[in-house]
Amino acid sequence: MTTPSLFPYAEFDGHPATEADLRIPAFLNYGHFTAMQVRGKKVRGLALHLARLDSANQELFERALDADRVRELIRHALDSAGVRDASTRVHAFLPPGDTETTVMVTVREPAQKSAEPHAVMSVPYARTVPHIKRPGEFGQTYYARLASRAGFDEALLTLPGGVVTEGAITNIGFWDGTSVVWPDAPSLLGITKALLEQELPGAGLESVRRPVTLDGLTAFRSAFLTNSQGIAPVRRIDDIEFTVDEELMKRIGQAYDRAPWDTV
Incomplete structure (x- = not known):
């Protein structure tokens, strides 16, 4: 059994990663994944993660990805790593010639987004098939690094005309004084965003989607x-x-805290 000191830890279809296994993500970046924070072997929005994995798998590989199987693989990886708290990712690949989806589960140290206010740099970039979360996104990494070198904390991806979509590794929300406004543009529906859209109305905060452009940002407080x-300001x-x-x-934080934790 591994220990937290041996992070990161990876399993493929329930067994510790071998050199042959690791050739799959090394040479095949056509796939999808989801990322989650695990605390006490529980995850917020687990059903949303599992549904997103299945939907992407059917779109990319024309195969369902069984939720019970994925849950068991996550549990197994956590048990093998000897941890209850972790940053966990579930990746899905279909190597050439295979008929079943290969599932890689990685386990790393738990992480928490810094609550310090962030500076964001807008960049002209749109992800291909943005509703699917995929590994190896060169453009996102390139612009995130460019933003960092310029002294910013995150890149904001925009379409022609300055249409705001999403951050390089985030969703972005705005406050106009009465409503939380999410950009209505092609983007990934992050699980945290999805949970907030569910929980904000119960916290007395209206949540809407509408187009946002760079030249209209001054309308938001x-x-x-x-x-x-x-979540970070x-x-x-x-x-x-x-x-x-x-x-x-x-x-907003209290609304997010109302989202239940689901046992893996």
Whole structure:
């Protein structure tokens, strides 16, 4: 049995990764994945993760991905790594000539998104098939690194005309004083975003989707980022400053905390 000191840990279809297994992601980047934070062997929005994996698998490989099988593979990897808290990813591949989907589960140290206000740099980039979460996205990595070198914390992907879509590894939401506004544009529906869309109305916060453009950002008071590691406020996008509304962030955080934890 491995220990946390041996992170990261990976299994393929329930067995420790071999050199032959690792050739699959090394030479085949056609696949999909989901990323989650596990605490006490529980995950927020687990059903959404499993549904996203199955939907992507059917679209890419024309094969269902059984939810019970995936749950068992996650449990097995956590048990083998000897941990209950972790950053976990589930990757799916269909190697040439195979008829069954290969599932890789990776286990790393738990992570929490920094709550420090983020600076975001807009970039002209649109992901191919953005509704599917895929490994090896060169453009996302390139622009995220470019933003970092320029002193920013995240890149904001935009379409022609300055249409805002999503962050390089995040979703972005805006606050106009009355509603949380999510950009209505092709993007990945992150699990944290999906949970917030479910929970915000119960917290007294209207949640809507509508088009957002760079030249219209001054209409918003505040903004925030979400991904599997949590939620963080935005202090500026390019040279546009946003109010870091601590009360708003508290209410959004409380809404997210209402989302139940599901046992793997």
